[in-house]
Amino acid sequence: MPVENAEIADMFDEMADLLEIEDANPFRVRAYRNAARTLRRMPESMASLVAKNADLSALPTIGDDLEGKIEEIVATGRMPALENLKRTIPPGLVALSSLPGLGPKRVKLLYDQMGIHDLKDLTRAVESNEILDIPGFGPKLRDRLRDALGKPPPIADKRFLIANVEARAETLVAYLEAVPGVDEVVVAGSFRRRRETVGDLDILVVAKDGKAVSDRFTGFEDVVEILAAGSTKASVVLRSGLQVDLRVVPRQSYGAALLYFTGSKAHNITLRNMAVDRHWKLNEYGLFSGNAQIAGLTEQDIYEKFGLAMIPPELREDRGEIAAARRGLLPELIRRDDIRGDLHAHTDWSDGSASITDMGAAALALGYDYLAITDHSQHLTVANGLDPGRLARQIEKIDRINATYQGFILLKASEVDILKDGSLDLPDDILKQLDIVVAAIHSAFDLPREDQTRRMLKAIENPLVNIIAHPSGRLIGKRAPYAIDMERVIAAAAANGCALEINSQPERLDLNDVHIKAAKAAGVKLVLSTDAHDPGSLDLMRYGIDQARRGWLEAGDVVNTRPLADMMRRLKR
DNA sequence: GCCGTTTTCGGCCCGACTGTTTTCAGTCG
Numbered sequence: 156m157p158v159e160n161a162e163i164a165d166m167f168d169e170m171a172d173l174l175e176i177e178d179a180n181p182f183r184v185r186a187y188r189n190a191a192r193t194l195r196r197m198p199e200s201m202a203s204l205v206a207k208n209a210d211l212s213a214l215p216t217i218g219d220d221l222e223g224k225i226e227e228i229v230a231t232g233r234m235p236a237l238e239n240l241k242r243t244i245p246p247g248l249v250a251l252s253s254l255p256g257l258g259p260k261r262v263k264l265l266y267d268q269m270g271i272h273d274l275k276d277l278t279r280a281v282e283s284n285e286i287l288d289i290p291g292f293g294p295k296l297r298d299r300l301r302d303a304l305g306k307p308p309p310i311a312d313k314r315f316l317i318a319n320v321e322a323r324a325e326t327l328v329a330y331l332e333a334v335p336g337v338d339e340v341v342v343a344g345s346f347r348r349r350r351e352t353v354g355d356l357d358i359l360v361v362a363k364d365g366k367a368v369s370d371r372f373t374g375f376e377d378v379v380e381i382l383a384a385g386s387t388k389a390s391v392v393l394r395s396g397l398q399v400d401l402r403v404v405p406r407q408s409y410g411a412a413l414l415y416f417t418g419s420k421a422h423n424i425t426l427r428n429m430a431v432d433r434h435w436k437l438n439e440y441g442l443f444s445g446n447a448q449i450a451g452l453t454e455q456d457i458y459e460k461f462g463l464a465m466i467p468p469e470l471r472e473d474r475g476e477i478a479a480a481r482r483g484l485l486p487e488l489i490r491r492d493d494i495r496g497d498l499h500a501h502t503d504w505s506d507g508s509a510s511i512t513d514m515g516a517a518a519l520a521l522g523y524d525y526l527a528i529t530d531h532s533q534h535l536t537v538a539n540g541l542d543p544g545r546l547a548r549q550i551e552k553i554d555r556i557n558a559t560y561q562g563f564i565l566l567k568a569s570e571v572d573i574l575k576d577g578s579l580d581l582p583d584d585i586l587k588q589l590d591i592v593v594a595a596i597h598s599a600f601d602l603p604r605e606d607q608t609r610r611m612l613k614a615i616e617n618p619l620v621n622i623i624a625h626p627s628g629r630l631i632g633k634r635a636p637y638a639i640d641m642e643r644v645i646a647a648a649a650a651n652g653c654a655l656e657i658n659s660q661p662e663r664l665d666l667n668d669v670h671i672k673a674a675k676a677a678g679v680k681l682v683l684s685t686d687a688h689d690p691g692s693l694d695l696m697r698y699g700i701d702q703a704r705r706g707w708l709e710a711g712d713v714v715n716t717r718p719l720a721d722m723m724r725r726l727k728r
Numbered sequence: 729g730c731c732g733t734t735t736t737c738g739g740c741c742c743g744a745c746t747g748t749t750t751t752c753a754g755t756c757g
């Protein structure tokens with residue numbers, strides 16, 4: 156099986172971790188991390204680029220040396236430089252550096268001076284107070300380490316679904332807005348960029364008296380731990396484990412601070428380098444030429460100084476948005492109210508909780524022109540999937556209900572299972588009676604990559620199928636995508652005129668942003684759907700919209716922004 | 729290790745907070 160970009164990225168990150176402990180040139184460490192980040196967001200696999208004999212060193216952050224290492228990893232699955240380094244550094248040291256207050260410098264000090272190379276050694280040194288003999292280690296740090304060692308190890312990279320932190324974010328904003336002297340409160344960071352998950356919340360406040368805001372912030376009812384509390388910056392952990400960072404800035408810095416705290420880091424670094432090129436300086440307080448602030452009140456002012464159009468937060472990932480902004484080629488991103496209907500919804504005929512009529516009423520209330528009723532097919536017995544007989548009766552029922560509407564229609568459809576061999580779970584004659592066929596994988600998630608890919612391609616090549624639902628099958632934080640070659644899936648969808656779904660369920664968001672952008676580039680028709688199982692869930696569409704925007708989609712890229720007749724014509728194969 | 733209106737060497741984004749110092753290093757974002 157070809158090596159995945161993420162695996163190469165993991166090797167580079169591990170290389171960076173080890174080099175850091177070895178006290179290597181920090182810029183060399185950064186080079187590995189930058190390259191890892193490039194690989195993670197590349198939709199095209201290194202394996203296929205190498206097979207095409209492409210010039211990898213033309214990619215940003217990849218030079219001659221890393222090109223050679225990538226080619227070696229693709230060819231052999233191994234990275235000798237990493238293996239050699241691993242032999243010289245005890246494996247436990249990297250784990251130590253994940254403890255709070257311990258970075259590579261202190262970990263190296265622990266190892267060099269006391270031979271501490273794992274959590275057990277460290278615990279002993281902390282309990283015996285021997286750790287205090289090491290320069291730079293005092294009682295505060297010892298206590299902090301003792302606390303951390305007594306708790307279960309933090310889940311690496313714990314992230315929260317964006318939908319799960321929205322309510323908390325709104326409460327916090329309202330709480331801070333009520334503080335006297337506060338002019339403005341906004342949530343920045345990955346939350347504002349609408350990433351599918353957030354690692355923490357970054358809250359920006361405009362106020363004169365930072366200490367007052369900071370004090371109020373750390374006194375929020377849900378705070379279980381205060382990590383830092385200064386006059387412009389504070390950091391807490393909430394009961395849920397969510398970390399929240401606060402920054403307070405004066406009005407004239409609002410735009411610069413918002414830009415800075417919205418990120419992404421890669422986007423910021425590129426902008427800062429552009430400032431350096433012009434002999435300016437960009438930080439969270441403004442854009443400066445010498446000591447003079449030349450922009451900073453709004454984000455737009457700053458982009459303008461660089462000759463760039465205003466870049467929407469969702470695009471700020473250093474995936475080409477800066478070049479596009481310079482050339483006036485930023486997309487006109489799709490908006491929630493561009494959507495004319497939903498093409499994936501369930502009713503109580505299968506595993507939904509509401510009647511067909513109630514789902515229709517909810518879609519009408521959203522101002523939609525159409526709603527596809529896509530109950531499950533027979534193979535999905537746990538979801539009470541419909542056999543041909545029940546589906547035939549549902550078709551009749553929908554016809555009767557449609558007779559009562561004006562200017563709105565329920566589309567007769569099915570979310571039909573793609574069986575293990577790639578065939579569909581319902582016979583052709585019943586599928587031909589439907590307006591739309593949505594096909595999806597709900598079983599045999601563990602097929603080998605080649606088999607899973609072939610299974611999916613067979614469904615895509617089936618002329619009866621209009622849409623592939625949740626193409627990767629992932630559940631964020633719970634279930635990895637099934638092993639599948641998404642490059643081939645996208646290419647086949649484009650070649651066969653089969654649409655791919657962007658599923659709006661907050662834990663699916665499937666396709667993801669990277670694949671959305673790749674699908675658009677390949678000319679694939681895209682559909683935004685909610686997969687609603689109750690009337691209220693039709694409103695989850697906004698999460699799908701967020702990801703579509705992150706994937707650079709315009710209204711014209713999405714089939715269900717079209718009126719009924721146009722939409723049906725586009726889905727036709 | 730990457731990169732180039734500072735082009736093949738010498739730079740590499742920038743600042744706040746903490747704990748340990750006695751002017752600053754390390755960590756973090």
